[in-house]
Amino acid sequence: MEVLQSKQDLRNWIRDRRGRERTLVPTMGALHRGHTSLIDLARETTPENDIVATIFVNPTQFGPNEDFDSYPRQLEDDLALCETHGASAVFTPAAGEMYEKDASISIHESALSHRLCGASRPGHFDGVCTVVAKLFLLTQPSTALFGEKDFQQLAVLRRLVRDLDFPIEIIPGPTVRDADGLAMSSRNAYLSEEERAHAPIIFAALSRVARGIAEGRLESPLEAVAELTREIESAPPARIDYLEIVDSITLEALTDFKNTTPRLLAAVFFGQTRLIDNVGLPALNA
Ligand code: PAF
Numbered sequence: 001m002e003v004l005q006s007k008q009d010l011r012n013w014i015r016d017r018r019g020r021e022r023t024l025v026p027t028m029g030a031l032h033r034g035h036t037s038l039i040d041l042a043r044e045t046t047p048e049n050d051i052v053a054t055i056f057v058n059p060t061q062f063g064p065n066e067d068f069d070s071y072p073r074q075l076e077d078d079l080a081l082c083e084t085h086g087a088s089a090v091f092t093p094a095a096g097e098m099y100e101k102d103a104s105i106s107i108h109e110s111a112l113s114h115r116l117c118g119a120s121r122p123g124h125f126d127g128v129c130t131v132v133a134k135l136f137l138l139t140q141p142s143t144a145l146f147g148e149k150d151f152q153q154l155a156v157l158r159r160l161v162r163d164l165d166f167p168i169e170i171i172p173g174p175t176v177r178d179a180d181g182l183a184m185s186s187r188n189a190y191l192s193e194e195e196r197a198h199a200p201i202i203f204a205a206l207s208r209v210a211r212g213i214a215e216g217r218l219e220s221p222l223e224a225v226a227e228l229t230r231e232i233e234s235a236p237p238a239r240i241d242y243l244e245i246v247d248s249i250t251l252e253a254l255t256d257f258k259n260t261t262p263r264l265l266a267a268v269f270f271g272q273t274r275l276i277d278n279v280g281l282p283a284l285n286a
Pocket of ligand 1 (some may be wrong): 026027056058061108131132150153175
């Protein structure tokens with residue numbers, strides 16, 4: 001496995017492997033099973049491609065009071081995991097390599113980004129779009145994988161590919177969970193013992209309410225969100241940021257379930273740590 005730190009090294013590596021297609025797995029490092037499952041999925045879905053993982057804690061997607069400085073960094077462990085799971089190369093640039101000091105061009109997404117996670121993280125998805133567009137241009141993949149846990153990010157990045165004509169197929173990776181249902185996230189490391197003990201309530205509540213909708217017991221999004229709220233508030237350290245039931249493509253809040261493909265989205269604070277998760281439902285017909 002090749003470890004590439006500069007854009008030039010990446011370009012040279014691509015040139016030397018002329019004729020081969022690439023699958024991109026972008027990450028911010030601190031790799032856990034959620035990330036390695038994406039590399040595994042890349043191997044399964046595009047076995048003939050080189051797999052390029054990227055490890056870059058992207059400053060432009062963090063707000064001024066967010067955890068950019070304290071975000072976990074463990075490059076040696078991450079590289080070992082990438083190698084074990086079969087990455088062909090890892091691109092891990094320094095911030096100064098990725099961004100010019102006076103960089104003045106970025107990408108702005110104006111339809112899906114301002115709500116949900118974007119409401120409490122202004123500019124976040126523009127930072128994600130900008131860095132992912134740069135990674136697309138640098139690595140020129142035919143396929144790229146992103147986890148479904150960050151469901152809004154996945155929807156925004158599908159728009160990026162559609163609206164800017166990147167010839168790239170996006171493959172979503174299913175959320176990987178601990179045995180008690182908590183979605184794997186680098187930020188789980190911030191939870192106290194008590195917060196960690198209560199955090200599985202998010203997935204438990206999302207799953208129960210999704211079942212209630214599928215079985216017809218919960219007839220409207222309003223009813224379903226009310227039940228989600230009650231369930232999550234029953235865990236003492238939980239503070240709800242948002243609970244929404246949205247259309248899985250446009251992310252618009254649903255007003256009824258007829259002819260929809262709903263996605264239940266949750267963002268919940270446990271202490272200072274904001275956890276997100278989501279659950280999908282098959283298309284519901286009238
Ligand atoms: O999901 C992430 O880890 C990041 O947002 C991404 C897609 C690697 C861009 O920095």
